[in-house]
Amino acid sequence: MNEQQQTMDIREGYKEKFGFHDDIAPVFKSRRGLDKSVVEEISAMKKEPAWMLDFRLKALEQFEKKPLPKWGGNVGEIDFQNIFYYLKPSEGETKNWDEVPADIKRTFDRLGIPEAEQKFLSGVGAQYDSETVYHKIKQDLADKGVIFLDTGSALEQHPDLFRQYFGTLIPPSDNKFAALNSAVWSGGSFIYVPKGVKVDMPLQAYFRINAQNMGQFERTLIIVDEGAWVHYVEGCTAPTYASDSLHSAVVEIIVKKGARCRYTTIQNWSNNVFNLVTKRAAAYQDATMEWVDANLGSKLTMKYPSVYLMEPGAHAEILSIAFAGKGQHQDAGGKAVHAAPNTTSSVVSKSISKDGGRAGYRGLIKVAKGAKGCKSTVRCDALLLDEHSRSDTYPYMEIEEDQVSIGHEATVSKIGDEQIFYLMSRGIPEAEAAAMIVNGFIEPITKELPMEYAVEMNRLIQLQMEGSVG
Amino acid sequence: MNPAEILEPARLDEPIALGAIKADDVAARSARDGEPAFLARRRSEAWAFAEATPFPGRLEELWRRTDLSGAGWDKILVDRAAAPSVDALADLSAPIKEEIGPASERSALVVMVDSGVAFREVDEELTRRNVTVMSFAEMAKRQPALLELLLGDTVRYGENRFTAIQAALASGGAVVYVPRGVEIERPIQILIAREASGYGTFPHVLVALEPQSKATVIEEYFSPGDSGAGVNVGVTEVTVGEGADLHMATLQRWGPAVVHVGTERVRVARNGRFHWTFAGLGGKVTKIDMEMHLEGEGAEARFSGCYFGDGTQHFDFHSFQNHVKGHTTSDLLFKGALRGKARTVYQGLIKVHKDAQRSDAYQANRNLILSDKARADSIPSLEIEANDVRCTHGATVGQIDEEQRFYLMSRGLSRHESERLILHGFFEPVLERIPAASLRAIVTEAVERKAAIGA
Numbered sequence: 001m002n003e004q005q006q007t008m009d010i011r012e013g014y015k016e017k018f019g020f021h022d023d024i025a026p027v028f029k030s031r032r033g034l035d036k037s038v039v040e041e042i043s044a045m046k047k048e049p050a051w052m053l054d055f056r057l058k059a060l061e062q063f064e065k066k067p068l069p070k071w072g073g074n075v076g077e078i079d080f081q082n083i084f085y086y087l088k089p090s091e092g093e094t095k096n097w098d099e100v101p102a103d104i105k106r107t108f109d110r111l112g113i114p115e116a117e118q119k120f121l122s123g124v125g126a127q128y129d130s131e132t133v134y135h136k137i138k139q140d141l142a143d144k145g146v147i148f149l150d151t152g153s154a155l156e157q158h159p160d161l162f163r164q165y166f167g168t169l170i171p172p173s174d175n176k177f178a179a180l181n182s183a184v185w186s187g188g189s190f191i192y193v194p195k196g197v198k199v200d201m202p203l204q205a206y207f208r209i210n211a212q213n214m215g216q217f218e219r220t221l222i223i224v225d226e227g228a229w230v231h232y233v234e235g236c237t238a239p240t241y242a243s244d245s246l247h248s249a250v251v252e253i254i255v256k257k258g259a260r261c262r263y264t265t266i267q268n269w270s271n272n273v274f275n276l277v278t279k280r281a282a283a284y285q286d287a288t289m290e291w292v293d294a295n296l297g298s299k300l301t302m303k304y305p306s307v308y309l310m311e312p313g314a315h316a317e318i319l320s321i322a323f324a325g326k327g328q329h330q331d332a333g334g335k336a337v338h339a340a341p342n343t344t345s346s347v348v349s350k351s352i353s354k355d356g357g358r359a360g361y362r363g364l365i366k367v368a369k370g371a372k373g374c375k376s377t378v379r380c381d382a383l384l385l386d387e388h389s390r391s392d393t394y395p396y397m398e399i400e401e402d403q404v405s406i407g408h409e410a411t412v413s414k415i416g417d418e419q420i421f422y423l424m425s426r427g428i429p430e431a432e433a434a435a436m437i438v439n440g441f442i443e444p445i446t447k448e449l450p451m452e453y454a455v456e457m458n459r460l461i462q463l464q465m466e467g468s469v470g
Numbered sequence: 471m472n473p474a475e476i477l478e479p480a481r482l483d484e485p486i487a488l489g490a491i492k493a494d495d496v497a498a499r500s501a502r503d504g505e506p507a508f509l510a511r512r513r514s515e516a517w518a519f520a521e522a523t524p525f526p527g528r529l530e531e532l533w534r535r536t537d538l539s540g541a542g543w544d545k546i547l548v549d550r551a552a553a554p555s556v557d558a559l560a561d562l563s564a565p566i567k568e569e570i571g572p573a574s575e576r577s578a579l580v581v582m583v584d585s586g587v588a589f590r591e592v593d594e595e596l597t598r599r600n601v602t603v604m605s606f607a608e609m610a611k612r613q614p615a616l617l618e619l620l621l622g623d624t625v626r627y628g629e630n631r632f633t634a635i636q637a638a639l640a641s642g643g644a645v646v647y648v649p650r651g652v653e654i655e656r657p658i659q660i661l662i663a664r665e666a667s668g669y670g671t672f673p674h675v676l677v678a679l680e681p682q683s684k685a686t687v688i689e690e691y692f693s694p695g696d697s698g699a700g701v702n703v704g705v706t707e708v709t710v711g712e713g714a715d716l717h718m719a720t721l722q723r724w725g726p727a728v729v730h731v732g733t734e735r736v737r738v739a740r741n742g743r744f745h746w747t748f749a750g751l752g753g754k755v756t757k758i759d760m761e762m763h764l765e766g767e768g769a770e771a772r773f774s775g776c777y778f779g780d781g782t783q784h785f786d787f788h789s790f791q792n793h794v795k796g797h798t799t800s801d802l803l804f805k806g807a808l809r810g811k812a813r814t815v816y817q818g819l820i821k822v823h824k825d826a827q828r829s830d831a832y833q834a835n836r837n838l839i840l841s842d843k844a845r846a847d848s849i850p851s852l853e854i855e856a857n858d859v860r861c862t863h864g865a866t867v868g869q870i871d872e873e874q875r876f877y878l879m880s881r882g883l884s885r886h887e888s889e890r891l892i893l894h895g896f897f898e899p900v901l902e903r904i905p906a907a908s909l910r911a912i913v914t915e916a917v918e919r920k921a922a923i924g925a
Contacts, residue, residue: 369842369843372842384856387857390855393850395851395865396847396849397846397848397865400845402841402842403842404839407864407865407868408863408865408866410852410863411860412852412854412862413861414857414859
């Protein structure tokens with residue numbers, strides 16, 4: 001196969017770079033399917049306090065009671081009884097790459113994680129199926145009191161801090177998939193940044209599904225104390241299997257007075273993963289919460305990162321990219337709930353559909369009664385690259401206050417013939433011109449990514465665009 | 471069944487409560503009115519559907535924000551003995567006469583009061599050119615074949631409980647049929663009025679333009695002053711034939727205690743043009759589904775609408791611009807203002823089907839909130855399956871621009887006057903499209919009255 005052919009098929013490229021799997025003998029694997037005993041087993045394995053087991057069992061009841069959503073994507077295909085809900089790949093978490101079992105380490109080496117840690121990260125967490133196998137933070141940050149642990153260890157080591165915030169933004173009853181996560185959660189990151197501490201370089205977590213029919217249910221809780229800053233980056237990949245896996249995370253973020261948090265996701269699951277995630281942040285006085293949410297992979301993604309603006313001066317920024325190729329449905333978006341006066345939000349969404357893919361924006365801007373002086377703008381642009389693909393825009397605006405300024409704009413178009421013609425007249429081949437235009441289209445978002453990710457993102461788009469003509 | 475009801479069936483000439491109607495009553499009343507068999511059958515099938523179907527609930531996206539199940543439906547009286555028809559326009563009540571305006575501004579007129587046909591007048595020329603303008607009941611008697619052809623062509627009775635109730639109990643409404651190539655200059659006016667309290671009205675309006683014809687139709691829902699409570703469940707079916715051109719104005723001017731549920735649907739064939747002017751001003755709760763289906767290449771639909779809510783008024787509008795075929799154009803502008811504790815919901819969808827390449831669609835919803843207790847929801851959505859298209863939408867919710875107000879006040883206008891002037895400018899582009907001059911003046915004045923309150 002020559003190089004040209006290789007780059008023309010994105011699925012082929014994915015298989016080689018991310019779609020491999022390793023034969024790992026897990027130290028523990030729950031049986032297929034879900035019931036009370038599976039939940040009890042997970043909790044017992046983790047030696048959790050009684051209140052957590054109780055929380056899990058109540059969540060399981062909620063999960064069983066709630067109907068599947070009728071909107072969004074086709075979640076009816078998920079066979080909940082064919083999934084493994086808990087798989088422990090190694091004996092425990094370590095702070096030393098050398099102690100990570102060799103075969104698991106090989107996976108992360110192939111994905112370039114240890115190298116990235118040395119170069120440009122403040123800390124790294126790596127989750128393999130249900131458990132994190134590695135978590136480490138730079139010593140100077142640890143000395144300042146920054147906590148960066150896997151969520152299970154945080155429950156053990158910081159029980160009071162944990163219990164104060166856990167499940168407060170997203171109760172199990174929030175939706176069916178949040179209930180599922182609450183019942184079987186395992187892994188994820190716990191971050192606490194003390195007052196006034198600024199974490200200059202990003203903290204990163206890498207999520208890897210390795211086993212077939214795996215369900216990954218990580219739970220992330222981030223608390224940014226007054227005046228502190230943090231940037232958290234997560235990436236995810238999985239092997240390409242013939243049958244489906246399920247990823248259903250819950251992420252809760254508390255951004256206190258004057259603090260700032262940026263949460264960047266590069267979601268690049270293989271095309272057999274259902275990605276159904278609930279992400280929510282609360283921003284207090286003059287705080288800023290930013291979601292940078294790029295969705296390139298998965299079979300179906302339903303994810304709408306939200307910000308509750310709780311006190312005056314809070315600001316929300318949501319940048320969303322959705323790229324849907326063959327067999328993919330990206331139901332992405334975001335929500336800003338203005339619960340206090342003089343809060344602001346800005347949403348920019350860019351979606352691209354290609355080869356029969358379906359990408360869209362679903363969002364909500366809500367202004368509660370009494371939240372005077374709020375401002376919000378939503379800008380959604382969609383590119384359709386061929387006649388087989390589909391683009392959807394579902395923006396909800398619920399405004400209960402008069403002294404506000406709320407605007408929404410959206411366009412759907414193809415790549416302009418004039419733009420292509422201009423670039424071709426400068427000697428650029430058509431396919432390359434199309435890729436350049438798409439890169440320009442999403443540039444407002446890629447420019448917000450850390451440099452290494454921006455480069456990776458452009459490369460991924462380039463890959464997806466090869467061989468296509470707008 | 472309650473034996474008493476068998477022994478004493480409701481008398482045919484008496485009104486009956488919606489909650490007490492049985493299938494037999496629907497059949498008996500159709501027989502009493504000597505309706506053709508197809509209509510009797512349609513009514514009984516629709517009634518069976520209505521009985522088996524609950525009110526649309528909050529789990530359905532389009533009904534999530536407006537719950538009508540608590541409107542006291544069971545007590546609503548239907549089938550009121552028809553008000554006597556009048557021989558001359560002069561015999562109608564003063565407010566209705568005023569609403570109608572001078573004869574020079576129309577080519578035909580059908581006036582209904584509380585479901586009965588009160589008055590009908592059609593220009594000689596229209597009759598000569600085989601244009602049909604009749605009430606629904608008259609149509610059933612005199613042109614049943616044409617009625618059968620048009621009825622249910624666009625809106626099926628089985629869409630939900632409301633369309634079924636309307637089909638089963640249809641009373642009042644009008645039919646406009648324009649043959650091929652006939653062009654009518656002056657508007658055809660349909661006035662559906664309510665004067666009595668406690669009743670349900672179920673008008674059915676059918677407008678069909680054959681190819682290459684042209685017409686202007688005004689459908690107005692009106693009750694003078696605050697003439698009592700009640701519900702209106704209406705269906706309007708419109709077809710615009712190949713190359714035909716229809717301008718329709720839909721005006722909702724009910725009194726403040728009326729609940730209005732409307733299904734208004736338009737199909738436009740190849741190269742047909744449809745322009746819609748809409749104003750929603752009255753009523754207590756209004757829920758209207760407005761759909762424009764562009765079914766032939768080159769078809770075009772333009773919608774300019776406005777609403778103004780005050781007090782505790784509740785408006786819920788759904789619009790659908792459905793591009794089924796290519797080279798079609800739709801353009802929707804919907805502007806609203808809210809005062810007091812009014813609540814408005816706008817849900818709009820543009821859908822471009824796979825085969826509808828080279829379509830051009832636009833949708834804009836602008837809301838001015840004039841009080842801190844009002845609430846506006848806006849949900850302008852797009853579903854696009856073709857790539858060579860241009861689709862844009864925008865929605866805004868805000869208050870009166872302080873700079874505009876400041877400019878006017880710096881010219882010596884009071885705060886109050888400035889706001890009135892700005893609102894006038896906001897609504898003017900929609901109101902100026904109302905076809906008949908006198909009616910335009912009346913509606914504009916109604917809007918300005920709302921604008922002047924409380925400013």
